[in-house]
Amino acid sequence: MRTVWSALVVIACAITLPARAEDAPIGFVKTLSGPATVTRGATAMAARVAMPVYENDWLQTGADGELGVTFRDNTRISLGPTSRIQLTHFVFKPAAMEYGFILRLAYGTLECISGLTAKLAPDAMSIETPGFTVGARGTRFLVRAER
Amino acid sequence: MTMRLVALVWLIALTGCGLPTNIVILIPDENGMVGTVIVHEGASTVELDRPLTAVNAGSEASLRNVFAAQQPEVDSEFAGALEATPRPPVVYILYFQTGLTELDTKSRGDFAAEIAAAKGTPNVDISVVGHADATGSDTENLALSLRRADTVRDALIAAGVPTDVIEVTYHGANNPRVQTPLGVPEPRNRRVEVTIR
Numbered sequence: 028m029r030t031v032w033s034a035l036v037v038i039a040c041a042i043t044l045p046a047r048a049e050d051a052p053i054g055f056v057k058t059l060s061g062p063a064t065v066t067r068g069a070t071a072m073a074a075r076v077a078m079p080v081y082e083n084d085w086l087q088t089g090a091d092g093e094l095g096v097t098f099r100d101n102t103r104i105s106l107g108p109t110s111r112i113q114l115t116h117f118v119f120k121p122a123a124m125e126y127g128f129i130l131r132l133a134y135g136t137l138e139c140i141s142g143l144t145a146k147l148a149p150d151a152m153s154i155e156t157p158g159f160t161v162g163a164r165g166t167r168f169l170v171r172a173e174r
Numbered sequence: 175m176t177m178r179l180v181a182l183v184w185l186i187a188l189t190g191c192g193l194p195t196n197i198v199i200l201i202p203d204e205n206g207m208v209g210t211v212i213v214h215e216g217a218s219t220v221e222l223d224r225p226l227t228a229v230n231a232g233s234e235a236s237l238r239n240v241f242a243a244q245q246p247e248v249d250s251e252f253a254g255a256l257e258a259t260p261r262p263p264v265v266y267i268l269y270f271q272t273g274l275t276e277l278d279t280k281s282r283g284d285f286a287a288e289i290a291a292a293k294g295t296p297n298v299d300i301s302v303v304g305h306a307d308a309t310g311s312d313t314e315n316l317a318l319s320l321r322r323a324d325t326v327r328d329a330l331i332a333a334g335v336p337t338d339v340i341e342v343t344y345h346g347a348n349n350p351r352v353q354t355p356l357g358v359p360e361p362r363n364r365r366v367e368v369t370i371r
Contacts, residue, residue, distance in 0.1 A: 035308045037257070051341065052179070055297070055299045055339075055371070057260035057261070057297060057371070058258045058259070058260055059258075060257070060258065076297050088254075092254075093253075093254045093255070093257055093258035094258060095258040095259055095260040095322060096260065097260045097263060097299075099301065099341070101263045101369065101371070103260045103262075103263075105255045105256070105257075105258035105259050106254070106255060106258065107252060107253070107254030107255035107256075107258070108254045110255075117350060121345070121349060122343065122344075122345045122348055122349065126218065136251075136252055136254060136255045137255060138252065138255040138256055138258075138259060139239040140203055140204075140259070140262075141209070142263070146210075149260075153368045156196070156231075157197065158196055158215060158231065158232070158233075159212070159213055159214060159215040159231040159237075160200075160214045160215070161198055161211050161212070161213055161214075162211065162212035162213075162214065163211055164209055164210040164212065165209030165210065165211075166203045166207060166208075166209035167201050167202065167203040167204075167208075167209070167246065168198060168199060168201060168209075168211045168222075169197075169198070169199040169201060169252050169255065170197070170198050170199075171194045171195065171196065171197050171251070172196055172231075173196050173232075
């Protein structure tokens, strides 16, 4: 009986946790200052250092917030204040030679230092904004998009 | 008249009326290297490939406006993003003896350094990627590359690195550092690449 209850608790936790266990994180929050959130589906969470991030997550900084993420392909991004970005698409499978990396900057300031995706597949990484798109061949660049 | 216009443009540039609201700027990376970015808007495209070149991305027409951004303006208008840059990932490559999960003698020191770096890095996450050279069958090489990666992962865990920040993958002989014909032993391909982020 106890086993059944434990199993049920495990299942319940698996359902309520916003992190999807079947997907590996695509990166981790490495730097943080001021207010920032990570939104997964309908759940907004206060960002914290070492927090894993997943494909489709939205990252947002407040008026004096800053946030930096390092991805599994060694790409690094950082957001300045009042910025919003979606980790729209991330595929990094070097063994299968499959790569894809799309970030969607809704508004704000972004620094990007590209990693292995841009190096191994020069057309696989882009940053989309409402008005323009940046093809990131590498390596370090800044983007600001109007709100 | 033309001179006056030039003077006016210079005055605006010098007094720093600020960078355009929609902008892309290419800057040197931490090693001083400069890459390439391509900015698309509508049917127009512009390529930036020199340090501190910038483009006004406010409209398709403004893409023609490629200019040299001034460092002080870049530093001040992107101060937040530039302050939050994560530290650079560090890659260690550990080499192994033929067919074995035993480290090459020369790699033992690197292994110790890598473990110390993993332990000493706050909020670390680590990739451990196993490889084999082109001797042996594909099945054997996949298994061997996984065993090599597991050996490194186990040592990291034994040293106190949390299991959930280590990601293990393995490629067999499919991603050599040095291309060789099938069946040729190559010490530089018998390796585990450890990335400490």
